[in-house]
Amino acid sequence: MSNITFSIFDPLDESLKESINRELRVYNREKNPAFFAIRDLPAGDSRPLNVVAFDADKNPLGGLIAETQLAWLKISIVSVRSDSRRRGIGTQLMAFAEQEAIRRDCKYAFLDTMDFQGPDFYQNLGYRVSGRIDDWDSHGHAKFFMTKLLVT
Ligand SMILES: CC(C)(COP(=O)(O)OP(=O)(O)OC[C@H]1O[C@@H](n2cnc3c(N)ncnc32)[C@H](O)[C@@H]1OP(=O)(O)O)[C@@H](O)C(=O)NCCC(=O)NCCS
Numbered sequence: 063m064s065n066i067t068f069s070i071f072d073p074l075d076e077s078l079k080e081s082i083n084r085e086l087r088v089y090n091r092e093k094n095p096a097f098f099a100i101r102d103l104p105a106g107d108s109r110p111l112n113v114v115a116f117d118a119d120k121n122p123l124g125g126l127i128a129e130t131q132l133a134w135l136k137i138s139i140v141s142v143r144s145d146s147r148r149r150g151i152g153t154q155l156m157a158f159a160e161q162e163a164i165r166r167d168c169k170y171a172f173l174d175t176m177d178f179q180g181p182d183f184y185q186n187l188g189y190r191v192s193g194r195i196d197d198w199d200s201h202g203h204a205k206f207f208m209t210k211l212l213v214t
Pocket of ligand 1: 153178
């Protein structure tokens with residue numbers, strides 16, 4: 063170790079970042095060839111899955127933004143307009159996304175949510191807490207990682 067020096071960068075030069083990433087990619091491909099063999103095919107691409115609810119005048123009332131990749135539905139955002147909550151719209155958005163994900167051969171769903179958002183809403187829909195990080199926002203609120211088995 064005597065000839066090795068360490069430097070802190072903020073930000074990191076793109077070519078240095080790429081050289082670090084390259085090593086990880088090589089390692090991952092060696093350790094998990096089956097995954098990368100399918101991930102490199104069109105069938106392994108992630109595909110958007112977005113659902114929007116509209117009122118009779120075509121105004122958006124809420125939406126769900128997600129993607130599917132291989133066995134996973136990954137949900138990023140679920141939001142219903144404040145004047146339209148608690149009318150079943152969120153439940154329907156989730157149901158449409160899950161049904162489409164199953165049609166795309168997904169087996170599992172994943173999302174994350176803060177303690178002041180929807181952990182109970184998602185638990186009612188069959189999601190289970192797979193992980194929790196306290197003080198995620200640095201202001202005392204926890205983030206929950208939640209998953210659901212879509213097919214048994
Ligand atoms: C969370 C949210 C998407 C739910 O949508 P919604 O249309 O209000 O939900 P639904 O009307 O389908 O509610 C279904 C059930 O969950 C309950 N519920 C809804 N929101 C809830 C919440 N935040 N926490 C706990 N329970 C909730 C409802 O009371 C209802 O229960 P019930 O059938 O026993 O009456 C919506 O309230 C919202 O946009 N909240 C603010 C943004 C947010 O937190 N988004 C989630 C980010 S991860």
